[in-house]
Amino acid sequence: MSFKSLLSQWPLIQQLKTGARGTGLEVMTERTRNLRPKNEGAEVARSICPYCGVGCGQLVFHKEGKLVSIEGDPQSPISRGHLCPKGADTFELHTHPGRLKKVKYRAPYAREWTEIDLEEAMDMVAARMWDTRNRTFQEQKDGQCLMQTTAMAHLGGATLDNEENYLIKKLFTAGLGMVCLSNQARI
Secondary structure: OOHHHHHHOOHHHHHHHHOOOOOOHHHOOHHHHOOOOOOOOOEEEEEEOOOOOOOOEEEEEEEOOEEEEEEEOOOOOOOOOOOOHHHHOHHHHHHOOOOOOOEEEOOOOOOOOEEEOHHHHHHHHHHHHHHHHHHHOEEEEOOEEEEEEEEEEEEEOOOOOHHHHHHHHHHHHHHOOEEEEEEHHHO
């Protein structure tokens, strides 16, 4: 390729030739024109930032079962597409090679942590909750119907909406008899 043809491809020369303002295609190199967004062709799912409880909207881009990108949702009435530094790092939270992917468990009096399956961990939590409820449940007190336990509590996250809080309250009060319920948004 000659020097003259190479020079004629330079964006500044293209701008001078065409009289363009320097804000369009004339200022782009061939490489720049061929660039594509990293989330092109990816599916998108709407989500909420997992951090502080403000509830900023996020767009989660995924392709072929792999996470591609997480960005602020411009349609979110709360954040209008903006994310704080923590929210902007949600992608790395999920993809960092040092992220723990197994449940760590340390049995009572044990010195070492062991890895257990998520299903086993969930079963342990459910069994312990049910055992606590059964041991501490009071049906009556002084001849009055009580039907409660004060040995367990629930603290909801601030990103829960009214409907979720309503269902949690019904499940934990009517289903388990818990009376100690609150929400992070109140604290």
